[in-house]
Amino acid sequence: MSAGQAGSAGTMHFTLKIWRQKSAKDAGRFVSYEVSGVSPDMSFLEMLDLLNEGLIAKGDEAVAFDHDCREGICGMCSLVINGQAHGPDKNTTACQLYMRRFQSGDTITVEPFRARAFPALRDLAVDRSAFDRIMAAGGFISTNTGSAPEANSVPVPKPKADAAMDAATCIGCGACVAACPNAAAMLFVAAKVSHMALLPQGQPERERRVLAMRKAMDAEGFGNCSNEYECEAACPKGISVSNIARLNREYARAALFFADHAESGKS
C-alpha cells in the first residue's frame, strides 16, 4: 500500500511492519505498509500521521497509537521501534525521534509496549492503568490542601533536592517495563520511592509508601528485577538504575524494621 501524500517535501521512503489488532479480544498480526514522501525533519509520529492520512483518504482504518504532547513529557507515546522501546535514540521518546535517524529504504518494525500488566487495546495502544493503581497505593505525600507549612520553613540540601528532581522526572511511559525481559516495573516504582524518600516531606510515610507500592506492583502482575539494566537503557528521561538500589534498600529497611506499616494501610 502506498500512503505518500502529494505536496509533502520529503523524499525518504520506508517499509513499515506495523502491529495491527482490532481489540483486546482479536488476534493481532503484522501488516506491511509502504510510506514515501517522508522528510528527515519529520518526527516518527509525524511519519505515522502521513501513513494514516493516506489510509483515511482511501477509506481504510488508521493505525491507532497513543500520543499527546509530542514534546517528550506527557508519557503517552508507547511504541517499540525495531525492537527498542521508543526506538534507537538514547534519552528520547518516540515523539522526539526524527526520521533523519533512519536511512531511506529501511524496513521499520513498529509494535506496542508488551507486558502482561499492559493489556492490548487496539493496534499500538495499550492499557497502562496498572501504573495509576501502584501510585494510588502509596505514591504520594498525605498533605491536605491548606495544611502546608511555609515553604521555606524546611530547608532541603541542594544535592538532595537535585537527586529527588532527577528521579521525579519520570514520565510514567512504561518503556522500562516494555524493555525488561521480565516486564518488571521496578524503575518506575523506584523513581517515585526515591523522589519522596530523598525529601524531608516524604519521611513520615517513607516505610508505608515503599511497602504499599511494592505490594501493588506485584499484585498487578509485573515481573521481578534480574539486573538486566534494560530499563535504564530504554528510559527516555535517563532515570538511573541506582534508584532501584535505593528502592531495594528502602524496602529491606521497611520490611525488617517496620513490617507493621504495610498493613497500617490507607492514611
Place this chain on the structure above:
Amino acid sequence: MTLDAKVPSGPIEKKWDKHRFDMKLVNPANKRKYDILVVGTGLAGSSAAASLAQLGYNVKVFCLQDSPRRAHSIAAQGGINAAKNYPNDGDSVWRLFYDTVKGGDFRSREANVYRLAQISSSIIDQCVALGVPFAREYGGLLANRSFGGAQVSRTFYARGQTGQQLLLGAYSALIRQVGLGKIQMFTRREMLDLVVADGAARGIICRNLVTGELEAYSGHAVLLCTGGYGNMFYLSTNAAASNVTATWRAYKRGAYFANPCFTQIHPTCIPVTGEHQSKLTLMSESLRNDGRVWVPKKKGDTRAPESIPEAERDYYLERKYPSFGNLVPRDVASRNAKQVIDEGRGVGTTKLAVYLDFADAIRRMGENAIREKYGNLFDMYEHITNENPYKTPMRIYPAVHYTMGGLWVDYNLMTTIPGLFCLGEANFSDHGSNRLGASALMQGLADGYFIIPYTLGGYLSQGPLPKVGTDHPAFRQSENDARGRIDKILAVGGKHSPASFHKRLGAIMWDYCGMSRSETGLRKALVEIPKLRDEFWKGVSVPGGGEEFNQTLERAGRVADFLEFSELVVKDALERRESCGGHFREESQTPDNEAKRDDANFSHVAAWRYQGAGAEPELCKEPLEFEHVHLAQRSYV
C-alpha cells in the same frame, strides 16, 4: 441577561476574606451526600478534585488520556509566580496584582487578579509539602528567576519541567483520594455534552474512547477544567488532543463564552520546518533571562550568526525597551519579532525566525551553569533542530500557546449556568488580553486548590437541589444530541481526513486572526470558515465505526467543533475595534506600532450568548472598572 460578576463589596484586599466568611458552609457530614463531576485533570482539575475529595465530597473525574497524569499542564516549562518576596527585591501582593493587571493590558477583573496574587504564596507552600522538587539554593531554600513583564524575581521553578512537577504533585494528591475511594477516576473518556436539568448543570455525557459507548453521569455540580482552545490554529504548542469541545458544548447549553479572540502567541518557539509539521514546541520564556534576542541589522543577511560582528547585530528588544529588555511581555516580544521579520531581517532557511543567543551568558557563567538551568530545553532544541544551542544561537519564532478567552465566570468561578463551574485556562478570568509568563500554573492551582473548595460550598449551601438521575429527560436529550453528531460524521463518507480540514482552518485563523488582525482580513475569514465547514460536512472521511476505539472519529468531532467555534472567535475579534494585549488590530496602533487601547469603548469583557443554530449570538458586556491600577498606555520602555 445582565452579567453579575458577584464581586464582593469592600476594599479590594478584604474582599476574599469577607466573601469566605459570608458564604454559607456545607456541614462536613453533608458533603458526602454531594456528587461532583470534574472534567479534565490538568493543574486546575487535579487540584480541585483532590481538594474537594479531602473535604468529603464524592468526586468523579474524567480525562481524555490513559492517565490523569498526562494532561497538558505537564508540558509547562518555565515556572510559577508567587509574591513571596524571598529575593528581597521589592515584590508584594500589590506588585504581583499590578503587574498582572498591566500585563493583561487592563482587560481583566481587578478583584479576581488581586485574589490570585493573595493566594499565590499558599500555592508554593502546598506544592512543597506535596514533594514538588523546586530548584533550591545551596542553603537549602527555594530559588527564584525572572519572567516577562516583571522587574522582580518571583518565579519558582523545577528546571525546565515546572508544569510536570506541579502536575505530578496535584496528581499524587488526586490519586491518593482514588486509593481512599473518595474519587472515582474515569480515563479515556471525552465529554461530548453537558446536561442541564431544571435550570442547573446536573451531568455530562461522555464517550468511552475504548469501547465507543456513550455514558451518562449525574451530579450536583460540574467543573469544567478542560484547558484552552489554541489547537484551533492547527499548529500550536498544545497537545494533539487539546480541544474546545467541552466548553463549546457548554456554550450551546447556555454558558456565555468570554473574549474568545484573546489568544496568546508565544514569542519563543522552535520555527516551523515544513508542511508535515503537526505541532510546535515551546522554548520556555525563562530562557530570556539569559538569552539575548537579535537579528542582523542588514536585510537579507545570509551569513552564519557567528560571522556577524557585534556592531552589525540589532538586539531590538534591548534597544527599544531598555528597562525590561529581553523580558518584555509575550505579546510585545512576539509583535516585535514579526515586525523585524516583515522588514526582511529574519534568519534561518525559511527567514521566519530570530536568534536567541546564549553566547554572552555562557561566557559569563560557564556552560555548566547554563546546562543546570536549562539543560532539558537545550536537549529538546537539539533533538528537533539537529543544532547545538551551546555553540550556535537558537532560532525562534512566535507560535500559538495559550488562550486567555474562555467560559465567562463570576467571582465564584461559576458560569452563567448555575452549578457549572469553569477553572484554569478554560475560563476567561484573570489574564485579560495577555497572560504573563508563569501565571498560568499559578491560576490553575489557585482555582483548584484554594478557590473552588470555598465557592462550590457557597453554591451547594444555597438550598436543596432536586433529585436528578440519569433517567431525567434532559439526559436523554443530551445523549441523543451527542449520538446524532457522531452518526452524522460517520455518514458523510467523504475522501478527506479530519486533519486536512483542521490544517486548512488553522491557515485561515493564522492568516486573518493571528498575530495581527484587520477588518478586511477578519471579514474574509467570516466567508471562508463557513465554506470550509460545508466542505467538511460533505467531504470528511472517517473509516471505522462509532462503537470502537476510533481516533479518526475523535479527531473529526473536535475539528467539527473548531469549525463552529472559530467563527465566534473571528466575530469577537471584529467586534473589538481596538488593540489590546495579544489582540492587535492593525487599525488601532500607536506611532511606535504598539497596541492602542480604546478604553472609552472597549473597557469591557465581551461575553457571547448562544441563541440557537443559525442565529447570531448575542453580545453581552461586563464593564471593567479600574479603581486600583490606573488605566494607562502600557509602557515597557
